[in-house]
Amino acid sequence: xxxxxxxxxxxxxxxxxxxxxxxxxxxxxxxxxxxxxxxxxxxxxxxxxxxxxxxxxxxxxxxxxxxxxxxxxxxxxxxxxxxxxxxxxxxxxxxxxxxxxxxxxxxxxxxxxxxxxxxxxxxxxxxxxxxxxxxxxxxxxxxxxxxxxxxxxxxxxxxxxxxxxxxxxxxxxxxxxxxxxxxxxxxxxxxxxxxxxxxxxxxxxxxxxxxxxxxxxxxxxxxxxxxxxxxxxxxxxxxxxxxxxxxxxxxxxxxxxxxxxxxxxxxxxxxxxxxxxxxxxxxxxxxxxxxxxxxxxxxxxxxxxxxxxxxxxxxxxxxxxxxxxxxxxxxxxxxxxxxxxxxxxxxxxxxxxxxxxxxxxxxxxxxxxxxxxxxxxxxxxxxxxxxxxxxxxxxxxxxxxxxxx
Numbered sequence: 577x578x579x580x581x582x583x584x585x586x587x588x589x590x591x592x593x594x595x596x597x598x599x600x601x602x603x604x605x606x607x608x609x610x611x612x613x614x615x616x617x618x619x620x621x622x623x624x625x626x627x628x629x630x631x632x633x634x635x636x637x638x639x640x641x642x643x644x645x646x647x648x649x650x651x652x653x654x655x656x657x658x659x660x661x662x663x664x665x666x667x668x669x670x671x672x673x674x675x676x677x678x679x680x681x682x683x684x685x686x687x688x689x690x691x692x693x694x695x696x697x698x699x700x701x702x703x704x705x706x707x708x709x710x711x712x713x714x715x716x717x718x719x720x721x722x723x724x725x726x727x728x729x730x731x732x733x734x735x736x737x738x739x740x741x742x743x744x745x746x747x748x749x750x751x752x753x754x755x756x757x758x759x760x761x762x763x764x765x766x767x768x769x770x771x772x773x774x775x776x777x778x779x780x781x782x783x784x785x786x787x788x789x790x791x792x793x794x795x796x797x798x799x800x801x802x803x804x805x806x807x808x809x810x811x812x813x814x815x816x817x818x819x820x821x822x823x824x825x826x827x828x829x830x831x832x833x834x835x836x837x838x839x840x841x842x843x844x845x846x847x848x849x850x851x852x853x854x855x856x857x858x859x860x861x862x863x864x865x866x867x868x869x870x871x872x873x874x875x876x877x878x879x880x881x882x883x884x885x886x887x888x889x890x891x892x893x894x895x896x897x898x899x900x901x902x903x904x905x906x907x908x909x910x911x912x913x914x915x916x917x918x919x920x921x922x923x924x925x926x927x928x929x930x931x932x933x934x935x936x937x938x939x940x941x942x943x944x945x946x947x948x949x950x951x952x953x954x955x956x957x958x959x960x961x962x963x964x965x966x967x968x969x970x971x972x973x974x975x976x977x978x979x980x981x
Contacts, residue, residue: 622645
């Protein structure tokens with residue numbers, strides 16, 4: 577696809593984005609530690625930069641986390657195009673050779689915690705937002721920029737903005753994270769359903785274990801059985817790692833002990849099932865049926881976690897929606913090839929937005945694939961050659977969606 581007619585003016589605006597400035601902003605963001613729940617410093621930095629650009633930012637409190645940052649172009653009563661990205665990172669993992677906060681550029685790669693996930697995507701959104709604001713184009717829609725906290729834990733920042741009405745009148749949402757690189761546009765996400773499995777045995781003196789029921793031993797049998805459960809596929813849907821989209825399942829933890837010389841009578845298992853669009857998100861009965869076949873002596877209770885943000889429901893934005901078509905068009909224009917439309921393997925703020933706001937959402941931005949996709953891993957790095965391209969895609973797509981004149 578190519579841009580024609582008045583849309584060529586969008587290209588002129590997007591081409592004004594300075595790649596050196598963008599790289600500098602990426603490095604500044606990486607140098608600010610912002611592990612989830614510790615986002616205040618980076619939030620204030622982003623707010624001060626938006627203020628310097630005369631974009632009137634607001635700091636929105638998020639309980640237990642640093643504040644999120646919000647800015648808007650245009651009146652609140654117009655339909656809104658929302659640019660959303662998260663400021664927080666995971667903790668520093670073992671195995672770094674580069675300084676995780678050094679933001680070193682080496683052989684065309686920018687190293688640092690959050691370079692992929694997702695400070696470079698956030699910088700791209702920031703410069704796209706500023707470029708649109710300073711273009712002085714008349715827009716049919718308002719444009720909202722959001723830098724959120726708490727994404728890496730439970731989407732706390734985005735959920736707080738939803739509760740505060742900050743998605744009011746949203747027409748479409750672009751999240752700037754590029755898992756899978758610019759070769760893809762992520763139009764859906766797998767969901768995440770979390771389960772607590774409580775195993776209750778029977779205590780007995782440790783010298784006569786046959787008189788008791790060891791909850792830990794039975795829990796171990798359950799874990800083995802869970803690992804053998806079948807996974808569903810989403811027919812015709814590809815994932816962001818270019819493989820057919822399937823469910824996956826992971827036992828996250830098992831805990832149980834006896835403080836005395838006694839048979840352990842309690843054990844707890846925590847499990848997660850990554851669910852796919854069009855398939856059930858609650859498999860409690862399947863888990864129970866799997867456990868029943870073991871004929872254990874312990875009593876077992878399975879509970880789906882339901883609460884703030886849980887479960888994360890899978891979603892797909894229709895491929896024929898305006899948001900997907902426009903994003904795909906501008907990605908193809910700037911990269912020179914048609915991007916694949918994929919469903920992301922991990923749950924993210926996209927899930928929360930799709931579920932709670934009910935508007936089309938896509939995820940596109942700078943990222944990596946294959947061996948370079950070191951998300952949540954040491955030596956996280958991103959190729960700097962794609963940064964300007966990502967920012968131009970963001971800028972032109974928003975201008976197009978907002979029908980800039």
